[in-house]
Amino acid sequence: MKIKFYGGAEEVGRLGIDIDMGPKSFLVDYGVIPEKPPLYPLPADPVNAIFITHSHLDHIGSLPIYYHDKQADFYATTMTANCMRPMLNDSLKVMNLEGYPERFSREDVDSLFTNYVPAKYDESFDIGNITITPYNAGHIAGSTMWKFEDRKSIMVTGDLYTEDTALLRGAKPVKTDTLIVESTYAGKHHEDRAEVKKRLRRRVQEVIEDGGKVILPSFAVGRTQELIMTLADLDYDISVDGMGNLITGIYMSDPQFLRSRKEFKKAVGRVRMVRGFRMREDAIKSDIIITTSGMLDGGPVLNYLQKIADDQKSAIFLTGYQVEGTNGRSLVETGRIKIAGATVKPQMQVEFFDLSGHAGHDDLVKFIKGCEPEKVILCHGDHREALIDDLEEFDLELPFNGKEFTV
Ligand SMILES: [Zn+2]
Ligand SMILES: [Zn+2]
Numbered sequence: 001m002k003i004k005f006y007g008g009a010e011e012v013g014r015l016g017i018d019i020d021m022g023p024k025s026f027l028v029d030y031g032v033i034p035e036k037p038p039l040y041p042l043p044a045d046p047v048n049a050i051f052i053t054h055s056h057l058d059h060i061g062s063l064p065i066y067y068h069d070k071q072a073d074f075y076a077t078t079m080t081a082n083c084m085r086p087m088l089n090d091s092l093k094v095m096n097l098e099g100y101p102e103r104f105s106r107e108d109v110d111s112l113f114t115n116y117v118p119a120k121y122d123e124s125f126d127i128g129n130i131t132i133t134p135y136n137a138g139h140i141a142g143s144t145m146w147k148f149e150d151r152k153s154i155m156v157t158g159d160l161y162t163e164d165t166a167l168l169r170g171a172k173p174v175k176t177d178t179l180i181v182e183s184t185y186a187g188k189h190h191e192d193r194a195e196v197k198k199r200l201r202r203r204v205q206e207v208i209e210d211g212g213k214v215i216l217p218s219f220a221v222g223r224t225q226e227l228i229m230t231l232a233d234l235d236y237d238i239s240v241d242g243m244g245n246l247i248t249g250i251y252m253s254d255p256q257f258l259r260s261r262k263e264f265k266k267a268v269g270r271v272r273m274v275r276g277f278r279m280r281e282d283a284i285k286s287d288i289i290i291t292t293s294g295m296l297d298g299g300p301v302l303n304y305l306q307k308i309a310d311d312q313k314s315a316i317f318l319t320g321y322q323v324e325g326t327n328g329r330s331l332v333e334t335g336r337i338k339i340a341g342a343t344v345k346p347q348m349q350v351e352f353f354d355l356s357g358h359a360g361h362d363d364l365v366k367f368i369k370g371c372e373p374e375k376v377i378l379c380h381g382d383h384r385e386a387l388i389d390d391l392e393e394f395d396l397e398l399p400f401n402g403k404e405f406t407v
């Protein structure tokens with residue numbers, strides 16, 4: 001079979017993989033790097049079907065571009081598909097606001113969803129003589145690894161997390177001949193997640209007991225819900241604002257993907273969902289505010305920061321990867337951010353807690369070995385070489401965007 005990356009080979013983000021299996025060809029993901037301006041993948045060839053690993057923009061952000069002049073069934077879990085629509089419509093809104101040319105329209109988003117075919121974990125189906133099976137990828141709710149099989153098999157992990165979290169079950173290895181695996185954390189090791197959570201809870205308590213507030217900038221999909229699970233049982237007033245609320249509603253209505261529907265419901269019942277301007281005025285009085293955007297590049301988080309930036313007793317706790325060029329990265333590196341065109345130096349305490357949804361180096365190696373592949377293809381990483389020594393026994397490929405190769 002022939003494989004080509006349209007994006008996301010030697011970089012984190014804008015993943016797009018063309019897998020040509022003889023009579024049938026498939027596209028897995030078609031994302032964007034939400035930089036300023038956004039970076040798009042190479043143009044995609046027509047395929048027989050499209051498979052989506054999960055609803056983060058670096059995996060879906062360019063998908064409507066495909067539907068502008070082409071058609072194909074697209075397969076995803078219900079959770080992924082339901083989260084995709086608000087994510088794509090929001091990205092259209094952001095393109096407009098920031099004045100970048102729109103690469104797709106609302107009609108293209110609609111055309112995408114008229115081609116949607118729901119898929120369920122562990123339930124195989126056939127396209128021609130190829131058997132396809134989706135598996136849990138453990139990264140966010142509904143995230144999927146896709147396995148394609150005729151005489152030989154190939155599996156694409158998408159973003160991968162292998163440990164159980166408060167919210168989700170981790171991914172388990174699946175036997176496959178060829179494995180295309182993400183490598184975001186190649187060479188990097190996570191601090192123990194349970195310890196990070198303990199530290200986060202302790203620091204939240206310290207800041208509030210000292211008279212401050214804690215703002216947690218957070219991605220709408222996945223991280224917002226995990227922070228709710230992590231902090232809801234503390235005896236504080238918690239407000240959640242931004243698109244995370246909409247996504248939390250989708251999580252509640254499709255709980256089959258969660259580790260415990262009961263625990264999640266209980267946690268969500270303890271926080272206040274901020275809706276509209278009035279509630280936002282009030283929410284600033286909360287002890288804890290969880291809100292978008294996760295990298296401080298827009299969204300309600302900037303309203304809150306504007307109001308309490310000078311309060312040295314309060315804190316900003318970052319919990320996600322901060323991409324180069326974002327306000328979040330600038331805050332970590334220089335202590336400054338841009339709000340409405342002005343550069344601001346918040347006096348608040350700034351701390352980072354590693355709650356990544358990507359498998360760390362050792363977990364990646366363990367997972368890959370568990371799949372017992374002949375060939376391993378590393379993608380979605382800018383430091384892939386760090387894995388070479390630990391994967392000596394495999395036929396290893398580090399592909400580049402735009403260069404087709406044969407397996
Ligand atoms: Zn990704
Ligand atoms: Zn992701």
